Amino acid sequence: MANAEHTAADLLAAERSSATDVARRHTQGHTPGDGHMWVMVLGDLIIFGAYFIIFMVYRAIKPQEFLASQQHLNVNIGALNTLVLLASSWFIARSVHAARTGAHSAALRLTYLGGVCGAAFILIKAYEWSTEVAQGHTISSNDFFMFYYMLTGVHLFHVLLGLLILGVVVRELRNPRRRRMFMVESGATYWHMVDLLWIVIFALLYVMT
Structure with missing residues (x-):
C-alpha cells in the first residue's frame, strides 16, 4: 500500500511539474524545442538549399x-505524397498543442497518426521509384533523373530519421515520469522541416516548367 501511494504521489508530482513547465514556457516565451535540434534543422536546410541551387544551375544549362524528363514523372503520385505529408504535419502540430494542454493521450494518438502518414509516404515513394525503374528511368539515365533519385533519396532518409524521432516522442508521451515538452516540440520541429523540404522538392521536380 505504501509503495502504491508513493508511486501515485510521484506520478502526480510529475504531472504538476510538466504543467508548471509548460505554463512557465508560455509565460516567458520560448523557441519551441531544443537548441541543438534547431542547429540540426538549420544545417539540413543549408545543405538542401545548396542541392536546390545546383539543380537550378543544371536545369538552366x-x-x-529537364522538361522532357519531367514529363515521365507521375505528378499525381507526387501530389498524393504532398497531401500525405501535409496531413502528417497537421497531426503533429495538433499533438504538440494537446501535449501543451496536458491531453497526453490525445497527443499520443495524434503522434501515431503523424507517423502512419510518414510510413505511407515511404510506401508511396517506393512504388513510384519501382514504376520509374520499370520504365527504364534510372539514376544513370540523365542529369534530371540523377537529381530526381538523389533529392528524393536523401529526403527519404530524413523521413526515416523523422520517424525514429517521432518514436522518441511516443516514448516521452507514454511515460508519465518524463513527458518533457521540449522533446515533443523538438520532434515536431524536425518533422515540419522534413515536410517543408518535400514541398520544395515537389515544386522543383514535378511542377516547375
Missing part, C-alpha cells in the same frame, strides 16, 4: 532535357 539543359532546360529541354
Whole structure:
C-alpha cells in the first residue's frame, strides 16, 4: 500500500511539474524545442538549399532535357505524397498543442497518426521509384533523373530519421515520469522541416516548367 501511494504521489508530482513547465514556457516565451535540434534543422536546410541551387544551375544549362524528363514523372503520385505529408504535419502540430494542454493521450494518438502518414509516404515513394525503374528511368539515365533519385533519396532518409524521432516522442508521451515538452516540440520541429523540404522538392521536380 505504501509503495502504491508513493508511486501515485510521484506520478502526480510529475504531472504538476510538466504543467508548471509548460505554463512557465508560455509565460516567458520560448523557441519551441531544443537548441541543438534547431542547429540540426538549420544545417539540413543549408545543405538542401545548396542541392536546390545546383539543380537550378543544371536545369538552366539543359532546360529541354529537364522538361522532357519531367514529363515521365507521375505528378499525381507526387501530389498524393504532398497531401500525405501535409496531413502528417497537421497531426503533429495538433499533438504538440494537446501535449501543451496536458491531453497526453490525445497527443499520443495524434503522434501515431503523424507517423502512419510518414510510413505511407515511404510506401508511396517506393512504388513510384519501382514504376520509374520499370520504365527504364534510372539514376544513370540523365542529369534530371540523377537529381530526381538523389533529392528524393536523401529526403527519404530524413523521413526515416523523422520517424525514429517521432518514436522518441511516443516514448516521452507514454511515460508519465518524463513527458518533457521540449522533446515533443523538438520532434515536431524536425518533422515540419522534413515536410517543408518535400514541398520544395515537389515544386522543383514535378511542377516547375
